[in-house]
Amino acid sequence: MKYKWTVVWIGMLCLLIGLGVYSATQKSDSAQSKGTIVFGDANWDSIRLHNFIAGFIVEHGYGYKMDVTSGSTAATFTGLRQGEIDVLMEVWPNNMLDAYNDAIKSGDIKTVSLNYQGRQGFYVPTYMIKGDPDKGIKPMTPDLKSVSDLKKYWKLFKDPEDPSKGRIVGGYSGTEAQKITEKQVSDFGLSDTFNYFTPGSEGALNASIVKAFKNHEPWVGYYWTPTWLTSKYDLTLLKAPAYNKKTWEKNYGTEFPPDKVYISVNKDLKKKAPDVVKFLSHYKTSSDLTGEALVYMQDHDATPQKAAEWWLKKHEAIWTKWVPKNVASKVKAAL
Structure with missing residues (x-):
């Protein structure tokens, strides 16, 4: 009988200890996960980089889980408006001005910070204009300064599928830049001498530029900053007619306006995660800082x-200013 009660007490003790561990685990899990913050991936590298910089801080510093929803520019922006996505780390208003203004006016989204400023337009390799003595390359287009100058050099850019015209490479499929640059080729009077070519992806666009540099060949097309490519290769942005708001809104017949790349959130995120919104309101980088990480990648x-983790380790002095000290300590410990 004495042995029987000993077994019973040991069993009860184990049960109590087990319940205590379970309770502690539940409390720990609850403390670690306050909900999920969904970031939008519009399918380019810099937005993915910023998603994971911010996501690492959100997860390890604030205790939320991070999730990512991928799609086109239009699809992810629609997702932001509808609340399926909480955060877009890169919103380029110039590429979707009507939709952006409407979303702000309706209150569907809130823009909380200027992440950085970028540039867009038609580029050529700088060696085409200035040459490269170290590589024995002579200038091919010494007087090429603007998009209108392309007409007299079109033969250098012959379209392999239609040698009667040059080829100008536009934005890749599924982007707003594709629609804009295709219209610009016409508006800039280049349609008579150039065919517009749409790459199937960012990778295909990048590959065409890398190939040109590798073989020191002519190339002209749409690109933007910051990217690993513009940080690593010397490209020159061609001048276009000065930006005019009315003309741009009518037919995109000017240079791209200065690109302010914003961080925007769904209107309900402030209720769901006010600490995350406050953190994002302090988040600010630059074209150079972004490009540096893309080159590393x-x-x-x-x-x-x-x-993103490499960037956080290298630029501790920058991101620690975005968050309280206790949050910074947690993030540094996780790194």
Whole structure:
């Protein structure tokens, strides 16, 4: 009988200890996860990088889970408006001005910070204009300064599928830049001498530029900053007619306006995660800081997540200013 009660008491003690561990685990899990913050991935590298920089801080510093929803520019922006996405780390209003203004006016989204400023337009390799004595390259287009100058050099850019015209490479499929640049080729009077070519993806666009540099060939097409490519290769942005708001809104017949790249959130995120919104309101980088991380990603074959962690370790003095000290301590410990 004495042995029987000993077994019973030991069993009860184990049960109590088990319940205590379970309760502690539940409290720990609850403390670690306050909900999920959904970031939008509009399918370019810089937005992915910023997703994981912010996401790492959100997860390890604030205790939320991070999730990512991928789609086109239009699809992710619609998702932001509808609340399926909480955060877009890069909103380029110039590429979707009507939709952006409507979303702001209706109150569907809130823009909380200027992440950085970028540039867009038609570029050529700088060696075409200035040459490269170290590589024995002579200037091919010494007087090429603007998009209108392309007409007299079209033969250098012959379209392999239609040698009667040059080829100008536009924005890749599924982007607003594709629609804009295709219209610009016509508005800039280049349709008589150039065919407009749409790459199927960002990778295909990048590959065409890398190939040109590798073989020191002529190339002209749409690109933007910041990217690993513009940080690594010397490209010159061609001048276009000065930006005019009325003309731009009518037919995109000017240079791209200065690009302010914003961080925008769904209107309900402030209720759901006010601490995250406050953090994002302090988030600010630059074209150079972003480009640096993209070069790291390319040179080390790193994922956006690994590049983000590398960036956070290198630029502790920058991101620690965005968050309270206790949050910074948690993030540094996780790194």
